[in-house]
Structure formats: structure tokens, C-alpha cells
Amino acid sequence: MIGVILIYEVTSRLFMVYEAIAASGSSPYIWAYIATALLSGLAYLFLYRVWDNVPRRFPIIHFFIVSWSALMYLSFVEGQTLFSDYVWYMDWIISTPLIVLALVLTATYKSEGSHYDLIGAAMGLQFMLIVTGIVSQDTAMSADFVGIPVAFWLGCVWLAGLIYLLWGPFKEIAEQTSHHLAQKYKILAGYISLFFALYPTAWYLSETVYPEGPAVLGAFETSLAFVILPFFCKQVYGFLDMYMIHQAGEEM
């Protein structure tokens, strides 16, 4: 409970962090993030020719995840203004439903049933989760508001629903296909769950975002965390997902 309150305290200040991060001298690292994102996008398309048992939709989805994220991160290093206050959310609102899509398509890609409704539900929940973040942040910024906005709690409940979908019905679908696939799917779902949980942890430890907390990370380190975490959730995840599907295909 206290953990949830802390997460909220911390996420509501995301807004104010943009300038500190943009000015923290982390530009070279953000450029590195953008460069690896764009190169990964190309590498997925190349790998698709090598691992020819991976369906074409996976390199395509991962290409769009890293490409969109790169385009949004450009606004940190160039003088862009339109998206800047909500640039994290503009990244996440497109890229995280696609991350969820890649994950659930991995669970279902050999299944003969039609799972459009469940896939839509998972992606819709992730989309609404990001919007609860925008509403919470916006509420927190209004002068006369005290406490935690209901939108934040709502987001927590929907997150629980998404986790249920990932570890309930989708795990089952993967298991019905093959034991091998289920194993790979569980690794990927665990990987994404872990890294998504590390985001609020990094904010909690950040001096810029949450000065009352342990304040272990300064503006520069916070900025670095925001480069390292998405690097694992997007660039590395793309390779891991395609490799797992390739492996599962070999074993079946």
C-alpha cells in the first residue's frame, strides 16, 4: 500500500523532470539510444531472413516499437516543443500496446483458435493504463488537488487485469500449443513484467523525481535509467522475442 502511494508520488512528478533531464548532459546517451533503436529496427528485418521460421509480423511489430520510440526521444535532444511535456506518454501510448501485442502474438502464433477479442482486450487495457497516467499527472499538477487521483488507482486495477490476461488465458493458449512455446512465453512475460516494474523503482530512487526518498540517482543517472530501461524493454526485447520464437519453432 505504501509502495503504491510512493509510486504515485513519484510518477506525478514525471512532468517536471523533462527539463532537468534535457539539461543534465545526457544527450550523448539519448543519441546512443536513438541510434541503437534505429539499428535494431533494421537488424530485426535482416534477422527475419536468417530465422525463417519466425512469422513476418514479429520483425514488423518490433520495427515499429523501436522506430516510434526513437522518433519520440528525438524531442529530448532537439529543440522540439509540441510533445515535450508529454513526450514519455506519446512514446508509451503507441509503443507499449505494441510490446503487449508482440507478447500475446507470441503466445498465440501457432494456435488455431481466433483470439482477436482477447488480444484487443490486452492492448486496450495497456492503452487505457497509459491514459490513466496522463490523467493522474495532470490532476496532480492542479494547484488545489490533494491526495492520489482516482485515475491512478484505476490504473492499478487495470494493470492487475492485464497481468491476469498475460498469466491466465494467454499462458494457457501457449500451453495448449506446446510445452516448449509456453516455456518461452513465460520467460518473455516475466522479462517484460520485471522491466515494467523497474520503471517506478528507478523513479523512486531518483533525486530529481522524488527528492524526499533515498535520492540515490541524480538528474544524470535518472536520465540514464530512462535510456537503459527502455533499451531492455524495446531493443533487447525485440531480439529476445524473435530468438524465442525461432527456438520454439525448431523444437516443435
Added chain:
Amino acid sequence: MIGVILIYEVTSRLFMVYEAIAASGSSPYIWAYIATALLSGLAYLFLYRVWDNVPRRFPIIHFFIVSWSALMYLSFVEGQTLFSDYVWYMDWIISTPLIVLALVLTATYKSEGSHYDLIGAAMGLQFMLIVTGIVSQDTAMSADFVGIPVAFWLGCVWLAGLIYLLWGPFKEIAEQTSHHLAQKYKILAGYISLFFALYPTAWYLSETVYPEGPAVLGAFETSLAFVILPFFCKQVYGFLDMYMIHQAGEEM
């Protein structure tokens, strides 16, 4: 004709109503709306286990209709600013195409043909209808504009197109499946048509929105109307739709 002009006069002031409504002391009712929306979302998922002849996509779609609406209504009662001027439209631009989707999927759910093109056309028309509302409101607010914006008339024509689709091709598809299904579909389509028509009626009767008119409803009553009408179009409609499909399935 005069009716259409009145509707326009009234909708163009929607923008100015937000503050009056937010300050009218209707917060408890808006909280009730949000609470019933969230509980209905859960109830649909539960009912799906009871009425097991209802395809899974229906509880999912209705869950997203009420959840999205609840999230947007939160901005009335908490100090949110980003969406506030356009909060009705932010609600409608997602929830009303989903209401149309639930309706046309009810007509087609047992049909063997592929109706993606017609379903896309109905949802696309509803989406563009909401955007004509945004453009009309925005035009009406500009100081030097006199008269009714073309965008408003355009919206009226597209509305006629949507009504044609609902009562023409989709009714036919339902009739080809079974007489029972067509009956249920016609009840649902009539229900939605009626309540969608009650929105401008409520605005016309409102003192806040249209002071030159009968001015029967004050700020508080207008606010209440905006809670009662969507309650029937979203929360109640979800149960009605699922019940009708359940009944049609039993009878076939």
C-alpha cells in the same frame, strides 16, 4: 429545419458549460456515474460466465465503453486540465464508435459473410461525426464567425448515412440470420437512436446551455441529464445488449 438550427445553437455552447456544470454541486452524481460505470464493467465480465451463449467480444467491448467513459468523467470531479475543454469529445470519440461497434456486431454475430467493410464504414462515420462536433464548436467560438458552420451540416448528412446503415444493410443482415435476432437488433438500434436524440433535447431545455429557450433545466439539472443520459447509453445499454444476444441465442 428550425430544429436543426436549435440543435446547433445549443451544441456550440457545450464548451462554455463545463465550468458551470463542474461548479454546480453535482459531484456526488458524477461520482455515482463513475462508480456504476466501473461496477458495470466488472458485471459484464461476470455475466459472460452466466450467459455462456454470448460471444466474449461483447462483454469486452462494453467493458471498454464504460471504463473509458469513467476515466474521462474523472476530469469533472478532480482538478484535471488537459482534456477539460474537450472532455465530452474525448469521451465520445472513443466510446461512441464502440457503442456502434457493439450494435453492428449484434446484427452480424451469427452471419457467415464478412462484413468488415460495412462495420468499418459505420464506425468511421461515427468517429467523423464526433470530429464535426469539435470543428463546429471551435468555429462557433471564433469571434468573427456568424451563422452555422458547414461542419455541422456535414455532420447531419453523415448522421443520416449512419442511420441508413443501421436500419438498412445491418437490419437486413440480422434478418437473414433469424427473425428473433432481427427483433432484438431493432430494439437495440431504436434504443440507441432514441437516447442519442435525447442529448440535444436536454441541451435545448437547459438554461445554462441555451438561456433563450424554455430554460427548464438549471446548471444542476443539466449536469444531472449528462449523467443520466450516458448512464442509459453506456451502463444500461451494455446489460441490454448482452441480454438480447443471450435471448436471441436461446430462441435460435
Added chain:
Amino acid sequence: MIGVILIYEVTSRLFMVYEAIAASGSSPYIWAYIATALLSGLAYLFLYRVWDNVPRRFPIIHFFIVSWSALMYLSFVEGQTLFSDYVWYMDWIISTPLIVLALVLTATYKSEGSHYDLIGAAMGLQFMLIVTGIVSQDTAMSADFVGIPVAFWLGCVWLAGLIYLLWGPFKEIAEQTSHHLAQKYKILAGYISLFFALYPTAWYLSETVYPEGPAVLGAFETSLAFVILPFFCKQVYGFLDMYMIHQAGEEM
């Protein structure tokens, strides 16, 4: 290379052109554009009854292309403010992925394979292309930025990817269906490629957008170009596409 730099120099000023164009006395032409767009939308639906070998999705897609564009162009001639600074992009972000959709569906409409992944890739690339335009324009407007934003170069690379998809895999799919269809598809793809390339050319020649250049077109002529080019890319293209599909169907 110099050509690309010129294109950038020119597109980055698109923002400032809105007022000049809105005040250039071109309103009658913009009204003509809106009227022909709306009438074309109706004509497509009528033609679908005459050319009965054209699948229903084509008149529907073309109806939405011209309707959306008409709705966005209304903001030039009426006093609308919300979208005005980004009104071109609001038009293109919806209409150009639909233009690409109509094109690739023409290539695949008789194919028995499933091409959802490639179709999604083409539409996604076109969507991101338009967003690179928004980011570039926004960057160019910031006071302390010198040079060409990376977002612009990114857009050029993604454009190359889109052109590869159109002239590589999609041409192949059309050829596998029939020689006749491939011929028609190549005409349509060439037509769209040509007109999309004429947009930056018109800007380059415009006095308002690029005063350092040849400055052949004044504010009024530039405004006219923005009416004529989309007229060919949207209204005329819709008829051409449907006619080509009708012809290909006759010949097969």
C-alpha cells in the same frame, strides 16, 4: 542531396504559410475543393452500383479519404483555431495512410494469401512519415535550432522503405494474381508517387514558403497548388482506382 536540403528548408516553413494562404483570397477555390471532395464521396458510392465487380471496401475507403480531407479544409475557410496550426498534418495523418491502404488493397484484392502484416507495415510507415513531418516542423520553429532535424532524415529513410514495399512485395503480389492487375497497379502506384513528389516541388517554387528560391508562385498560386495537388491525389485518384479495378476485373 541538395534537393533533400531544399525540401527540408521548404517544409519547415509550412507552419507559417497557413495565415498567408488563409488570407490570400483563395477561399472560393478551397470551397470548390471541399464541394468536389464531398460530391466525389457520394459519386464513389453511386459508381459502386454501376461497376459491380469492384469490392465494396474501395468506395468506402475513398469516401473516407475525401470526406476527412473536406472536414479538415473547412478550417481554412471558417474561423477555426484548434487544428489550424497543424491542419495539413491533421488531414494527412488520416488520409494518406488510407491512400496507401487503397493502393495496396488494389494490389492484393484478388490474392488468396493473407497480407495483413505487409499492409500494416505500409500504413504504419506512412503514419510515421507524417509524424516525422510534425516533429521536423516543430524542431525548426524552436529558436536555437540550426540545421536539419534528424526526424527529417528519418522520414526520408522510411519513405524509401515505403517505396520499396510498394514497388517490391506489393507489385509481386499483383503480378502473381494477373498480368492485367499488375499493369493497373503500376499505373496507380506511379500516379501516387508522382503527385506525392509534386508537393515539395510546389513548395520549392512558392514565394511564400521559400522566398530565397525561384519564387515563381505567390501566396494565391501556392494556395491554388494546395487545392490542385490534393484534388488529384484524393478526388481523382478515387475514380482512377475504382476504374482500374473495374477494368482489371473485366479482363480477368
